[in-house]
Amino acid sequence: MSTKLYLVRLYRGYRFPEQAFSWRRTAHPPIIACFHARELADVYVATHLPLWQNPFDSYALYVRQSYGIEPWREDEDIPKEPERVVAWVDFLAALSQLNLPEPPMPPNDDEDEVQACLKRWWDETELTNEQREALWRLIDPKPYRIDEVELEGTP
Secondary structure (H helix, E strand, O other): OEEEEEEEEEOEOEOEEEEOOEEEOOOOOOOOEEEOOHHHHHHHHHHOOOOOOOOOOOOOEEEEOOOEEEEOOOOOOOOOOOOOOEOHHHHHHHHHHOOOOOOOOOOOOOHHHHHHHHHHHHHHOOOOHHHHHHHHHHHOOOOEEEEEEEEEOOO
């Protein structure tokens, strides 16, 4: 007889708290939650977001003003999802709707510079949890993966 567990993890590329004031990126993201039923893991993924994480402090997003914001899945063992790109104009419209200032952007469209500006903006702007959640839902509404693990020999 075997038992299955469903492990919820952030996709690779996001950073994870290791201990106070220490962050790391890892090839094997730590388990965020664990469930005995797939349905429970699905509900968690649909209702929770990593509000403690700055989404722009990551390798999990591809960002350019001329292109937009696209979640990038470097996990090779997951099914390929259709491209999901938030156009830059839609991102700015969301900021306006949430009464948030636009981030100061570099004069060029260099991905690293754009992402550094967005990272700073997220860290330095006072965001409520509701604003964080709204931006996460826009940028990457499914930042988690669910790994199914079979435990052999369990009663």
